[in-house]
Amino acid sequence: AQSVTQPDIHITVSEGASLELRCNYSYGATPYLFWYVQSPGQGLQLLLKYFSGDTLVQGIKGFEAEFKRSQSSFNLRKPSVHWSDAAEYFCAVGISGGSYIPTFGRGTSLIVHP
Amino acid sequence: DGGITQSPKYLFRKEGQNVTLSCEQNLNHDAMYWYRQDPGQGLRLIYYSQIVNDFQKGDIAEGYSVSREKKESFPLTVTSAQKNPTAFYLCASSTDRGKNQPQHFGDGTRLSIL
Numbered sequence: 001a002q003s004v005t006q007p008d009i010h011i012t013v014s015e016g017a018s019l020e021l022r023c024n025y026s027y028g029a030t031p032y033l034f035w036y037v038q039s040p041g042q043g044l045q046l047l048l049k050y051f052s053g054d055t056l057v058q059g060i061k062g063f064e065a066e067f068k069r070s071q072s073s074f075n076l077r078k079p080s081v082h083w084s085d086a087a088e089y090f091c092a093v094g095i096s097g098g099s100y101i102p103t104f105g106r107g108t109s110l111i112v113h114p
Numbered sequence: 115d116g117g118i119t120q121s122p123k124y125l126f127r128k129e130g131q132n133v134t135l136s137c138e139q140n141l142n143h144d145a146m147y148w149y150r151q152d153p154g155q156g157l158r159l160i161y162y163s164q165i166v167n168d169f170q171k172g173d174i175a176e177g178y179s180v181s182r183e184k185k186e187s188f189p190l191t192v193t194s195a196q197k198n199p200t201a202f203y204l205c206a207s208s209t210d211r212g213k214n215q216p217q218h219f220g221d222g223t224r225l226s227i228l
Contacts, residue, residue: 009154032214034216036219041221041222041224042221042222043118043120043204043206043219043220043221043222044157044204044206044217044219045219046216046217046218049216051214090156090157094214095214096214100213100214101147101159101162101172102214102217104156104157105156106154106155106156107154107156
């Protein structure tokens with residue numbers, strides 16, 4: 001079965017600073033990868049997804065993520081963080097075959113200081 | 115606009131009571147899911163349905179029940195057998211029977227014990 005790890009429970013950055021949120025997965029083949037964002041008291045919103053092709057994926061709100069097969073990683077990045085980016089971020093991994101149900105990481109809470 | 119509607123936003127359960135959480139989607143999606151979210155634990159899958167009149171247990175189905183009589187509706191009942199129901203419940207849907215497609219989420223229902 002696949003698994004996904006988000007090593008950082010909390011990340012604190014200053015507004016305007018760059019951001020990188022880590023995501024590592026465990027799966028034998030090429031996975032389907034997703035990043036979602038959740039504002040307090042709301043549902044999750046898709047930021048970006050990777051299925052195949054170019055390993056650098058652009059998403060909404062100025063986010064991007066890079067798939068690195070050798071490191072089994074799919075880290076989320078943003079060059080300059082805004083206060084409105086403060087939220088919970090979830091990485092998810094899906095596989096080909098079986099139930100196709102994605103597995104979610106435990107999330108990383110982003111705190112933005114002014 | 116198409117989307118997923120969860121109701122109510124807040125729900126209180128008395129001891130020994132069953133309560134039902136509503137989830138309706140007008141996205142014409144085949145697959146629907148219920149997740150439970152507790153602080154620091156990410157999303158845990160309760161039940162999912164990839165087609166009308168069929169559903170499968172997820173990782174934490176005990177104490178919960180669902181039905182899928184219509185494509186657009188996937189209600190979740192939290193039964194009295196669920197001894198720790200206090201949590202944030204999220205409903206989601208996706209296309210193509212969920213085959214590695216991104217999920218669209220509702221805004222959640224927060225369930226508490228009276």
